[in-house]
Amino acid sequence: MATLWLFILVGAVIALFWSSRQAAEAAKDHAQHQADKLQVQLLSVACQKRRLGILKNGKPGIKSQFIFEFSSDGETVYQGVLHLENSRLVKADVPPHRITT
Template structure:
């Protein structure tokens, strides 16, 4: 095995690991938002990752992701909220004023 082959395999492995890391963050965000909506008696309609970038917050390199989600409070209206995560840590969750 040459050095070039080793570098290619390491790059492929690192890329694959980062792909699965971002998938794990997305799944964690969905489960968090599902619990959040259940706790506040809201219906979660959809979740989408809006932005992901690399950051060095909290003393380690990790992915800083922003998720947009839609929810309903009465089954007829639709509202949009935003959740921000660094790695698996939830930084903030914003929801607009909505009918109860």
């Protein structure tokens, strides 16, 4: 019986790790899309917050918040925030930034 619980625990840890990696890859893709849309250079993407919760569709899942840094002129760095539910982008907060022409 203890072996069964051990397998269930190991399986849950692997599933949580796998879904965390999927969310991180999705955040990188969403950040690159935002950078392309704003015509800025994407510098980095990092996870700020991750938790289990009930998503907007009513199902359990992972809610994540990622910070992405970008530059519009090569000298100044700005930080935007991506809010994800599993790997779906819910909201993107982009600060005011200088636009170069």
